[in-house]
Amino acid sequence: MAASEEFWNKRAERYDAKTVKGPNYAKRIERVKAWLHDTAVVLDVGCASAEITLDIAPHVGQIHGIDVSAGMIELARKKASERGIHNARFSRTDPRISPRNIPDDPDLAEGSFDAVTAYSVIHLLEDVPGTLVRLHDLLKPGGKLITETPCIGDWNIGWKMLVKLAMLFGMAPQVVMLKVAELESMIADAGFEVMESKVYNPKSRLQCIMAKKQ
Template identity: 35%
Template sequence: MLRVTNDARFWDRIARKYAADPVADTAGYERTLERTRQHLKGSDTVFEFGCGTGTTALKLAGTVERIVATDISGEMIAIAREKAEAEGCSNVEFKIATPDVAPWSDGTFDVALGFNVLHLMAAREAALKGVYRLLKSGGLFISKTPCLKEMNPFVRVAIPVMQLFGKAPYVSVLDGNELEREIAAAGFEIIERERHATRGKDARPFLVARK
């Protein structure tokens, strides 16, 4: 809990700057959105965790009936609500929550989304089990996760230094195979694997898993 609290404070502190930063790989992001939309139905109720300032939830809102988008950062959620109000989007609800302590009943959601967040969760095993619990039987978990073991080694050296000075939150160093094993261990069957980056080496596996 202390880890989550400290990370929430970090994200609260940088939320406004984060909201202003552009997407690094716009084409790759749009491809991820499009592939995700292909797995969504108009009747779906969707759960997203690590939603940040709500950009993805708002972009997908027109595809589904309802989205509950969550984050540990109250400031991120505040910005997301501001954006939803500005866009007139009424079928997205933004909440402070994590999958492992989410207040919703078992089998509430048709689809769960976790983009660019699993590597930032120290309690990843509990989070994945929480996602599994929240999904209906046959429901889908769609994720895209930076795998730092597949990235420039300098990044792995720099992160502890940045953390020492309060410039980075918790970050886990994974590769794609480890990530898949953890998702499978939570009870999921991985049914789709893709890579969507349009420049450089793609170290962010896009995975679709079924409960």
């Protein structure tokens, strides 16, 4: 089992307890809703236990959540069934979903999605540029990439040290310390036009980038 899957499997059961749905959460859902339409086919990368996926589901045609953690996917399926949400499905994918290493997966056919959401996952990828190319391939022309990423590379030295220590002691997953400018360039290099890049909530410091497949 890959280290990242093991890390997230261990946290699956407790993951939801940490999700606080305050006013900022509602605003995040409103924002993504405004970028989508009610027949959109959406891929949610790194869906975890699907809290966000299941809150987006009522506003789109279909949503497909993928995650490396089998434990998270099991929880996601259970919650979708308990909540009677029928337009969401889930699958466990290889951590290296890039570049083109799952060409035979019929659920992940090239050009089949109107939008890809990737919340708090890009910094966890083994190959960020390769995965962005793969996500670009999965989108229809004009399709949207909607991301939120902690760009730890721009945080101060104290925070970076804390993250490094947490990784060292297994309290945090292995992360890529991306800077905002680097991430924007990688997204552009994968063939997207960056439409918006900003931090909506200074407390979370998540860089929200919306980009379009040209």
